[in-house]
Amino acid sequence: MPKSTRPVSSRTLRRFAAGDPEAVREIYERYSKAVFTVTYSALRDRSLAEEAVQATFLQAWRASSRFDAERDPGPWLYAIARRAAVDVHRRERRHQSREAFDTDMAALPETFEQTWEAWQIRQAIDEMPPDQRDVIKTTYFLGLTQEETARKLGVALGTVKSRSHRAHQRLAAMLAHLDEATA
Template identity: 45%
Template sequence: MTVDPELSLEERFCRGDEGAMREMYREFSAPMYVIALRLLGRHELAADTVQRAFVQAWRAAGSFDVSRGLQPWLYAITRRAAIDVYRGQRRAAEMLSLEPEQIDRVMVAYDPTMEETWQTWQVRQALDQLAPAEREVIDLAYHGGQTQSEIAAHLGIALGTVKSRTSRALRHLAASLGHLRDDALTDR
């Protein structure tokens, strides 16, 4: 498919230009690999994650919002793909018929970065347990990099509503993730 080369990379990608996909791979695959490696701690899993992320991105190209940047969108896909890869690894480990605590000990003993992956997974679970309105403001603030005023404008709600939703969400997250803080304090 030939697409006007005067269009931005985002526009060409959205229109299904394979050349844009190759450019994106050259520009973003290395940082995506670093993200996946940091989350998973194993080179082969990180490489698999990047491949999965690009396949998912290509499949979603037509729905990509060109007004948003490719980089944060690709990084979010990479994080989700890493979680999927991690879940697959967990399922395989569970097939060994070990207790979950034993699997955690084996995996952490095998690779110290698995502890960070476990913590990342715990945070993801806590975020998934938030009410949708709370999760939305947290996502826009932390992943979208928006201020509370920008979130209010984006969602068409009062600034006070954004602040109260953010406060509630942070209280819920603190309650759900308190054990991570306690673990960090006992490790000292």
């Protein structure tokens, strides 16, 4: 059964900033899904998105001495991931339009605009207890009704409803928290 993702300890962050390669795997396990959500949301190509994930963590490692271990690494990693996706996107554009010298390389598709929301939502999902996450994944990703979700997960309909309520409550709270942070 999948586990909810735990925050990276401050000790791990200090080890990462100090250049300990073992810390990278822990940070990868915590953030790789959200990083992939960003790169996949932007690029819409699985293999390119995975390449951008690799580039993200490699660039983070290269910049580790500048990382402030006292701060949440999430926004920092998000910025690197988005930049990595932009680089991959522009490289692919160069390949696709070698003769089109007037191509506007600065233009990014709309998919890049929503990546911060996608990052936040993915983070909230990763932090959910697995039973709540399973319910909303089945509902949204598979498009099942609550009755179908109950049958698929082998739980009572009331259980699906209560888990769904708690999961959405968590997401609504996340949105309120975002508003406070940006107010």
